[in-house]
Amino acid sequence: MNLKIGEVIYRLRKEHHLTQEQLAQAIGVSVPAVSKWETGTTYPDITLLPKIAQFFECSIDELMAYEQKLTPQQINQWVVECKELANKRLFGEMIEKCTGYLRQYPKSNELKLAIASFYLMEKGFAPKDILDDLSKQVISLLEEVASGTDASLMNQANYLLAGIYIQNQEDEKAEKILLQMPRLTFHPDDLLIAIYLQRKENKEVKQRIQRRLFNHLSSIRITLGHYRQFCVKQNQSLMTERLLQIEGALIELFELEALFRVSYTLEKIIFFSRQHREEEVMSQLTKIIDQLEHTTMKMPTPLFGELELNESLQSERFPGLLLQLIVTDPTFEGIRSRKEYPELIKRLEGILQAD
Incomplete structure (x- = not known):
């Protein structure tokens, strides 16, 4: 077995800007001993390994250049x-x-x-x-x-x-x-799914189909977001709103409300605020606070039951970010004089305190 401990000691010594003499003094050995370790002529005595590892603030496994494969x-x-x-x-x-x-x-x-x-x-x-x-x-x-x-x-x-x-x-x-970066025109799962279908490996088929579908939907949402950004910069408000409607329909059609409805509703709130459409801002803001107060949507959705998906509604920090946004961002200045505004702020603060 070819131990690489000498290479590791050499690397660590250089990283700490130490001479062989300084390391030898710290460990309590001779300079020639350190030199022989680093050239691979000899190995440190096993009783010295904890001391060397402690000195370099590393594990003995790292010192031995042993690394277990992580799952x-x-x-x-x-x-x-x-x-x-x-x-x-x-x-x-x-x-x-x-x-x-x-x-x-x-x-x-x-x-x-x-x-x-x-x-x-x-x-x-x-x-x-x-x-x-x-x-x-x-x-x-x-x-x-x-x-x-x-x-x-x-x-x-x-x-x-x-x-x-x-x-x-x-x-x-x-x-x-x-x-x-390579431009892939196909995904291996497209053919692997066919193989597993033939073998009747139903669980594997279901997982791969659901993962591919979810990834496609995520990609579509990202592209719709880019399209919206372009339309905003071009002052195309009608097309921006249309793209928001398309995203909302996708979320509803594929039963992904528990994952994306909060972030999607926030995007609509920001859009309506920039359009100075205060009535719609208040309506959407009320809806999003209702959702945050009642995070009872079931996860995962039936279409993606084989996947481990994180429920965005459960984010403990989202209410705080939303509160900071509507209280400090100039975009929301138009709603701060409305009579419903203090009550919405109070409800958000209540969600934060409950967390």
């Missing part, structure tokens, strides 16, 4: 744990926990992608004093994944990186990534 279930469970910390606004502990996982499994691109994606979702809720660091970590993690060898992970990382570059108005970087 998607493990990664998902860790993300859920970190999300619970974020929901409690314990962002420092959240980052520390994620950093610990990354330190323990430094070669797992699956973990890096999962944590980068999680950080992206949490950026909108994080306090301003950590936003810059969080953004840098996201880009760093995605760049590491994008330089890997797994094509699927690379494409996902590049897609997210391109989105970040667009937000940062670094269009040339985003365009370069997107033009280099």
Whole structure:
């Protein structure tokens, strides 16, 4: 068995900007001993491993260059744990926990992608004093994944990186990534479903069909959103409203209200506010608060019963974001003089207190 412990010690020593003499002194061994470890001539005595690991603040597994293959279930469970910390606004502990996982499994691109994606979702809720660091970590993690060898992970990382570059108005970087990404004209599931149908593997067929359908619908919603943004910039209010109606019909037709109705209703509220249509704003605002007060929609929906879908209505932070929006955003200035306004604010505050 070829142990790579010497390579790991060398890398960690360089990362900590230490000489062999400084490391030897800290561990309590001779300089030639450290030199022999790093060249692979000898290995450290087993009794020294805990001391070396403690000195470098790493695990013995990492020191031995041993990394257990992570399962998607493990990664998902860790993300859920970190999300619970974020929901409690314990962002420092959240980052520390994620950093610990990354330190323990430094070669797992699956973990890096999962944590980068999680950080992206949490950026909108994080306090301003950590936003810059969080953004840098996201880009760093995605760049590491994008330089890997797994094509699927690379494409996902590049897609997210391109989105970040667009937000940062670094269009040339985003365009370069997107033009280099492969254009797939088919999905393997389209043929795999046919295979599993022939084998009568019904559960596998159902899962793959539902996943493909859900992904298609999500893609359509994203494209409709882009179309709306274009129409808004072109001052095409009738077409913008028509596109909103189409999205609403899709959500209702495919029974996805529990997932998307809150965010969809918020999009309508913002649209009506910009059109100075206060009556409709108040109507939609009342509807969305009703939904937040009665989060009893069943999940998952019958059409997607084999999938694990997150219910957006259960977001503990959405009421706070909505309250901040309608109280501070200039777009909603027109409704603040209406007699129903104080009661709606009171109801939102009540939802927050109940949480």
